[in-house]
Amino acid sequence: xxxDPYIKWVVENLEQPGKTQTGLAESLGLHPxxxxxxxxxxxxxxxxxxxxxxxxxxxxxxxxxxxxxxxGLVPVPxxxxxxxxxxxEVDEFDQSEQVFMSLPPDDRFPGARQMAFDVExxxxxxxxxxxIFPGDRAVGVAYEDVAHEATLxxxxxVVVQRTRDGGHTREWSVKQVEIYADRTEFHPRSTNPKHKxxxxxxxxxxxxxxxxxxxxxxxxxxxxxxxx
Numbered sequence: 001x002x003x004d005p006y007i008k009w010v011v012e013n014l015e016q017p018g019k020t021q022t023g024l025a026e027s028l029g030l031h032p033x034x035x036x037x038x039x040x041x042x043x044x045x046x047x048x049x050x051x052x053x054x055x056x057x058x059x060x061x062x063x064x065x066x067x068x069x070x071x072g073l074v075p076v077p078x079x080x081x082x083x084x085x086x087x088x089e090v091d092e093f094d095q096s097e098q099v100f101m102s103l104p105p106d107d108r109f110p111g112a113r114q115m116a117f118d119v120e121x122x123x124x125x126x127x128x129x130x131x132i133f134p135g136d137r138a139v140g141v142a143y144e145d146v147a148h149e150a151t152l153x154x155x156x157x158v159v160v161q162r163t164r165d166g167g168h169t170r171e172w173s174v175k176q177v178e179i180y181a182d183r184t185e186f187h188p189r190s191t192n193p194k195h196k197x198x199x200x201x202x203x204x205x206x207x208x209x210x211x212x213x214x215x216x217x218x219x220x221x222x223x224x225x226x227x228x
Contacts, residue, residue: 006045006053006062010038013057027056044077044113047144073102076114082138082159084123084173084188084195090163103139106219112145115216117159117172124174127157127189136223138174140216150217154179159216160186160198167211174218186212 013019021035028035028049037043045053054061078099101116116139124132132138138159143150150156156177163170175186175198188195200212 006050007038007041009062010035010045010053013053013059014039016057019057024053024056028052046142072104074105074114076101076103076116076139078116078118078137080117080172081120082117082172082174083120084175085171086121087162087164087169087171089169090167101137101139106141108219109141109146109150112141114139114141116140116222117174117216119174122192123188123190123195124176125189126191127176130221131189132174132221133223136221138216138218139220139222140218143214143217146217152177152179152184152214157218158186158214159218161213161215162198162210163213164210172215 010024014021014024021039022032025032025035030049034043038045050061078101103114106112106114116137119132119136119138120134122134140159143158154177158175158177160173160175161170162173173186173188176189178185178187178197182201184200186198186200188197198212
């Protein structure tokens with residue numbers, strides 16, 4: 001279960017007369033199953049969703065809290081897999097058990113939500129000074145939580161989400177940022193020439209018609225050695 005400080009707030013406010021999971025989902029532009037996941041602790045609300053939920057409930061949005069567990073660790077969800085060029089169907093009804101890691105709060109952004117992705121493919125195997133290989137786990141902070149103090153700049157390593165088909169399919173990939181006067185480019189760093197950069201204009205639409213969103217600022221790479 002995700003230790004999200006907003007879960008109790010959502011559940012309590014859904015007990016108000018006339019407030020339902022379906023109504024909340026409609027106000028947030030989500031499928032009702034997404035709210036059901038929030039209530040069950042299987043999904044976190046994004047910051048803009050908290051604001052919209054507060055409007056629906058007619059109350060003030062609460063301030064987020066980070067509650068470390070014993071030893072100063074917090075649960076960090078492993079969101080999924082990153083693989084450049086691999087668009088996967090978005091499954092709102094996914095009932096699979098989510099994996100969590102126990103990590104300390106980020107020392108630079110202690111109030112930000114942390115998340116992790118398992119890396120597949122070779123799109124970052126030539127990154128310097130440290131390549132990112134298949135089997136690595138990229139750990140970082142939700143970019144929307146830190147964007148106000150971590151302005152996008154050259155050299156940042158991020159997880160980019162591209163969606164197409166009206167949001168029904170998406171790709172998660174690790175990229176390095178290059179910023180120009182009229183565009184932002186998200187580059188692979190690979191020995192494999194098939195991987196190409198994502199080039200976007202200021203409206204965050206890629207040149208091939210997909211919608212692009214930065215969802216995580218990568219802060220560390222982890223690779224646990226298997227036991228023989």
